Amino acid sequence: MAELPTTARVVIIGGGAVGASALFHLAKAGWTDCLLLEKNELTAGSTWHAAGNVPTFSSSWSIMNLQRYSTELYRGLADAVEYPMNYHVTGALRLAHTKERMQEFERAASMGRYQGMDIDILTPSEAQARYPFMETHDLAGVLYDPNDGDIDPAQLTQALAKGARDMGQTIQRFTPATGVRREGDDWIVETEKGEIRCEYVVNAAGYYAQRVGEWFKPFGGRTVPMMVMSHQYLLSEEVPEIEAWTKEAGGKLPLLRDVDISYYLRQEKHGFNLGP
Numbered sequence: 001m002a003e004l005p006t007t008a009r010v011v012i013i014g015g016g017a018v019g020a021s022a023l024f025h026l027a028k029a030g031w032t033d034c035l036l037l038e039k040n041e042l043t044a045g046s047t048w049h050a051a052g053n054v055p056t057f058s059s060s061w062s063i064m065n066l067q068r069y070s071t072e073l074y075r076g077l078a079d080a081v082e083y084p085m086n087y088h089v090t091g092a093l094r095l096a097h098t099k100e101r102m103q104e105f106e107r108a109a110s111m112g113r114y115q116g117m118d119i120d121i122l123t124p125s126e127a128q129a130r131y132p133f134m135e136t137h138d139l140a141g142v143l144y145d146p147n148d149g150d151i152d153p154a155q156l157t158q159a160l161a162k163g164a165r166d167m168g169q170t171i172q173r174f175t176p177a178t179g180v181r182r183e184g185d186d187w188i189v190e191t192e193k194g195e196i197r198c199e200y201v202v203n204a205a206g207y208y209a210q211r212v213g214e215w216f217k218p219f220g221g222r223t224v225p226m227m228v229m230s231h232q233y234l235l236s237e238e239v240p241e242i243e244a245w246t247k248e249a250g251g252k253l254p255l256l257r258d259v260d261i262s263y264y265l266r267q268e269k270h271g272f273n274l275g276p
């Protein structure tokens with residue numbers, strides 16, 4: 001492994017999807033002398049466990065815009081950085097059980113249209129045509145997002161890391177940051193392998209972000225507002241009906257999301273991934 005640099009413009013702490021994306025985007029903006037520190041292997045944190053659903057739906061304009069950008073980035077990333085990835089754009093059906101939920105969907109659909117996305121509102125029977133296994137008796141309507149899909153989060157992170165490295169960025173794995181201090185206008189990032197002087201530090205430490213954030217408190221930093229939650233999904237065995245449908249249709253079922261009952265259901269090979 002290369003020696004730890006002693007200076008960098010930016011030091012990013014954390015090599016999950018967020019840290020790797022920050023490193024990649026800094027390089028694209030021309031900041032190619034940045035360093036990412038990962039205490040373990042890249043993707044060792046939450047990124048390793050993510051189901052990898054890639055929605056564009058949001059009730060917030062800016063989050064929707066960020067997610068729209070991500071879907072556009074992911075579509076071209078494998079070719080751009082020459083790192084193959086599993087990215088399935090399956091579309092998603094978001095179920096509404098009430099009139100009020102439909103109003104929320106209509107608002108989101110119009111925001112999406114303004115951002116150039118073809119988000120549609122469907123009747124329950126139109127939705128059933130896209131998802132024949134669905135019962136529709138208690139539905140008020142459905143939002144269809146053709147851009148929704150799923151990506152392999154570890155492959156995505158490695159692709160971003162490769163793109164960043166190819167543009168000159170440095171990644172140091174198995175190098176935990178242990179603290180920071182200020183010297184003049186510079187930050188000094190401390191590690192067990194030495195210190196790095198830099199202009200900026202990015203805290204991308206995932207569920208450790210609050211702990212890393214504490215280091216900045218003596219220099220005017222604030223508590224990083226977050227809490228850690230455990231989250232899980234269940235993978236089913238293969239379902240013969242899904243296998244038969246997939247062979248006939250030649251593709252995957254769209255993702256189902258039901259925020260009223262609170263789950264997503266995704267086709268995973270010929271079975272399901274249920275995320276409560």
Ligand SMILES: Cc1cc2nc3c(=O)[nH]c(=O)nc-3n(C[C@H](O)[C@H](O)[C@H](O)COP(=O)(O)OP(=O)(O)OC[C@H]3O[C@@H](n4cnc5c(N)ncnc54)[C@H](O)[C@@H]3O)c2cc1C
Nearest residue numbers: 014016017018039045046047050051052053176177205206
């Ligand atoms: C079961 C599950 C399902 C999920 N499903 C989805 C989904 O479908 N879609 C979706 O978008 N999101 C999903 N998520 C959420 C997603 O995984 C996280 O939002 C995302 O991975 C966070 O990325 P991150 O880079 O911020 O954090 P992490 O991946 O946790 O990366 C932080 C990194 O920082 C490193 N680190 C910490 N402290 C230090 C230090 N002092 N020095 C150096 N390195 C340090 C850690 O080792 C870690 O690798 C899911 C999460 C779980 C658990």
